[in-house]
Amino acid sequence: xxxxxxxxxxxxxxxxxxxxxxxxxxxxxxxxxxxxxxxxxxxxxxxxxxxxxxxxxxxxxxxxxxxxxxxxxxxxxxxxxxxxxxxxxxxxxxxxxxxxxxxxxxxxxxxxxxxxxxxxxxxxxxxxxxxxxxxxxxxxxxxxxxxxxxxxxxxxxxxxxxxxxxxxxxxxxxxxxxxxxxxx
Numbered sequence: 514x515x516x517x518x519x520x521x522x523x524x525x526x527x528x529x530x531x532x533x534x535x536x537x538x539x540x541x542x543x544x545x546x547x548x549x550x551x552x553x554x555x556x557x558x559x560x561x562x563x564x565x566x567x568x569x570x571x572x573x574x575x576x577x578x579x580x581x582x583x584x585x586x587x588x589x590x591x592x593x594x595x596x597x598x599x600x601x602x603x604x605x606x607x608x609x610x611x612x613x614x615x616x617x618x619x620x621x622x623x624x625x626x627x628x629x630x631x632x633x634x635x636x637x638x639x640x641x642x643x644x645x646x647x648x649x650x651x652x653x654x655x656x657x658x659x660x661x662x663x664x665x666x667x668x669x670x671x672x673x674x675x676x677x678x679x680x681x682x683x684x685x686x687x688x689x690x691x692x693x694x695x696x697x
Contacts, residue, residue: 570597570605584611586620587649591670616657628657631665631672
């Protein structure tokens with residue numbers, strides 16, 4: 514019987530040791546225990562505004578089908594297998610208008626200033642074995658392409674900078690080495 518009483522007292526001390534710091538921190542920071550429960554309380558928060566989701570952009574099979582929507586291009590993205598009339602940032606147009614100022618990969622352009630960093634405005638290589646998402650274009654169309662001369666390479670509908678990646682890895686190795694030398 515005495516052993517059980519000692520175990521019970523030990524458990525109570527352990528519980529008090531765990532709970533007491535939490536209570537002290539709450540008291541010192543001014544947090545009240547009212548925030549711990551919501552049972553029986555009414556919701557006094559204003560309802561969140563419901564934002565309508567944009568309908569999906571219309572499908573297209575040729576760039577000319579998107580001519581009625583300013584600043585849009587007939588493109589395919591990595592998350593959709595259908596080519597659609599999308600704005601320069603791959604968002605669907607709202608009320609037939611696009612607000613995106615710059616353009617990402619595969620969007621129709623007239624000069625490189627319209628394309629994002631790492632992209633240039635150029636003519637696509639459309640041959641008989643070209644990917645289907647490029648067959649929507651004519652040979653006269655110019656689109657934003659990866660800037661290969663600056664080290665950008667296309668991979669999964671984006672451009673990656675292999676030179677910067679190599680430089681970053683080398684920089685990490687050098688900094689790590691310097692840290693180890695300076696610490697010892």
